[in-house]
Amino acid sequence: MNKHFTTSGPVVPSKHYCIDPMQxxxxxxxxxxxxxxKYFVLHAPRQTGKTSTLLAMMEVLNQSGEYxxxxxxxxxxxxxxxxxDxxxxxxxxxxxxxxxxxxIEPTLPALAQSILEHINPGTxxxxxxxxxxxxxxxPIVLMLDEVDTLIGDTLISLLRQIRAGYAQRPRAFPQSIxxxxxxxxxxxxxxxxxxSLCMGNFSLAEVKLLYQQHTDATGQIFDEAVFPALWEDTQGQPWLVNALGHEMTWKDKTARDRxxxxTQERYQAARERLIRSRATHLDQLTNQLKERRVHAVIAALLAGESRIANLQNDDLQYVEDLGLIRTSPQIxxxxxIYQEIIPREITWQWQATITHQQxxxxxxxxxxxxxxxxxxFQQFFRENSDVWLQGLPYKEAGPHLILQAFLQRIVNGGGRIHREYALGRKYTDLYLEWPLDEVKGFYGEVQRVVLELKILYANLDKTIADGLSQVGGYARHCGATEAHLVIFNRNPDVSWDEKTWHEVRHDAALQVEVWGA
Structure with a gap:
């Protein structure tokens, strides 16, 4: 059987394209x-190749004849x-x-049964x-995986039992755990x-090496223009890299002709299919959004709020360990792809209620x-925001999410929305691409629009001035000719007539439509 990209580990090198786990x-x-x-910890986010690496380590160590x-x-x-117990x-x-x-030790089940019959499980x-x-x-080297799935007294009992035998290593306890x-x-x-060692994502060089294995095996070539977008979309997250490879080379049936x-266009289509598929890995990601510690961090990011001082270091570390955020060079x-999935998943059930036709x-x-x-949208927000904000799980970022859901519903099946947000900026950037020729798609002329979303905290004039500069810079960076600044006023004492307005401003030569909601 020919090798293929795999999204359900562990990796089998004879069957799957893979980066040598030992590297x-x-x-x-x-x-x-x-x-x-030594006893130590090796951790990594789910579906980054941790199990494949541990199995490879076991094989190498056993083949060495030392352990x-x-x-x-x-x-x-x-x-x-x-x-x-x-x-x-x-x-x-x-x-x-x-x-x-x-x-390794065929008699161990019988020994374990004898021990459990005569000794308390606590020892x-x-x-x-x-x-x-x-x-x-x-000497024994023992690798215990999924330790962090244990909770409370169960986890504590395991750790204490390991600690109890530590001084007897290696003669009467594993040399290394x-x-x-x-x-x-x-x-x-x-x-x-x-x-405590952490296993990271693929490097860009490793992503290219993985895809080159497919080219070497089949002769099928990836346009070099694919890789910059693929890297920004995945940052080398191994499951995403493999899943996109599978989408491009197999799920796209026309590409089975090697x-x-x-092309970059085929890549973008594969990316959108993957996001819409709600595949297992992506489904697990959305389940994590329901956790309290995850909620605290992601809500602040989605709203662009500068509430980092209110976030617990343990929460940030936890969400980073899950692979949902990075903390360098900024949080x-x-x-x-996660930036796309998170707001879509939070609002997907609400998107279906939007009846506007494209x-x-x-x-x-x-x-x-x-x-x-x-x-x-202003009218939609005025009529529906109270109900939506009651039901949305991420109320802190509610206005941003409602606008993103509204836009997503409109551009589904034709355009693209790119989202940019980082903690402490107090705004969220959206970059909308819309192909003007249905046949040529993104190979033809494309309408490019940037939108900046801000919450009004204090002075409106200063909020507008800051927003104009920010959205203008973002428009120039994206090559967009249309720019919009949307300012949400969440003060319940201000009437909707006062909140809802529209005017035209300028940042240098760029015309910016400014909206109140």
């Missing part, structure tokens, strides 16, 4: 920690919740079963690992850890009449 981490550092009998290395996924113990029983049995399955893992280490002719998961794990209950050049959503906003030249469209 995705500092192997020299990890080998040093193992040889030095008996075992990888164990203990996510099954998550169902125990706070029942520590039940959770530890599951972990104990899982370790034993995997040792048997990998042929069973310590006892199992101690006896196994004494039986093993080689690696705790793996999405987040850094342990805290004071695992104060024996030497390091003489077909993968921002991780990549452009054709109503088109001029005879097939341009979007932005004045007519935004005038309609």
């Amino acid at each position: 995705r981490l500092d192997w020299e550092e990890i080998r040093y920690l193992i040889d030095a009998e 008996n290395t075992l990888y164990v996924n203990i996510e099954g113990a998550q169902t125990a919740r706070e029942d520590a 039940k959770g530890m029983t599951t972990v104990c049995q899982t370790i034993a079963a995997r040792a048997r399955d990998y042929g 069973a893992i310590t006892e199992l690992l101690s006896r196994w280490a004494q039986l093993s002719p080689k 690696i705790l793996c998961g999405v987040r850094d794990t342990g805290g004071s209950a695992f104060n024996i850890k030497a390091e 003489s077909t050049l993968i 921002a959503i991780s990549n452009r 054709a109503w906003y088109l001029t005879p030249e097939r341009r979007l009449d932005m004045v007519k469209l935004l005038t309609a």
Whole structure:
């Protein structure tokens, strides 16, 4: 069978295009920690290749002949919740079963059963690992994956049992234990850890290398113009990179003819299909938006608010560990695809209630009449914002999300909306592209419009002045000839007649339509 892009790990190098997992981490550092009998944490966001890397590490270490290395996924113990005894029983049995399955220690299940019959689960893992280490002719390296899915007393019991045997390593306890998961794990209950290592995304060079494997195998070529957009859209997030490769080369049935050049336009179509698909990875992302700590950070980002002082460092670290944001060079959503998905998913059920038809906003030249469209939005916002803001889960960014949902409903199936927001800027930028020729699409003439969304906090004149400068700079950066500044007044004491207005201003030679809502 020919190799292909995979979106459901772990990677099998004989079947899948892949970056060598052993090149995705500092192997020299990890080998040093193992040889030095250290216990440490290795974490990475979901679907970044962590499991594939751990399995490759197990194979390399076992082939070296120096260690008996075992990888164990203990996510099954998550169902125990706070029942520590039940959770530890599951972990104990899982370790034993995997040792048997990998042929590392076939007798371990029987040993685990004997221990669980005579010893409290609160010490069973310590006892199992101690006896196994004494039986093993080689030092043991144990990798426990999905540790951070355990909660409360279950997690604490596991960490304390590992800590209890730590001083007996390597003769009567594993030489090295690696705790793996999405987040850094342990805290004071695992104060024996030497390091917390984080596995990152692909580099741009690795993205190109991955796609080159497809070209080498099939002869199909990716236009170089694909890669700058792909990089901005994914920032090298491995699942997204593979999913887009799969969309371009397989889900697009016409591209199964390998003489077909993968153009930038084909890439953009694949990107939109992926976003609309609500695939498993993207669905998991939207589920995370419901978590309290995620909500606090993402709400501030979507609204462009400068509330960083009110955010907890632990919350920021947690959301970064999940892969939803980056904190350098500034706090921002991780990549452009996540920037697209997050507001769409928050409002998708509301978008269906918007009944305006796209054709109503088109001029005879097939341009979007932005004045007519935004005038309609003002009325829509006036009539519906109270109801929407009651139901939206992200009320802090409600006005921004309502306008984005309104625009998304209008441009679906024809145009594109690009979103830019970062914490502390107090505004959100939208960049709208609309092809004027239905046949040529984005290869023909394209209408380019920028919109800047701001919340009125104090002085209206200053808000307008700041907004004009910002939207003008953004328009010049995007090459847009149309610019709009939308200012939301959330003061309940101000009437709708006062809030709703429209005037024309200028930033240098650029005409800017300014809207109040």
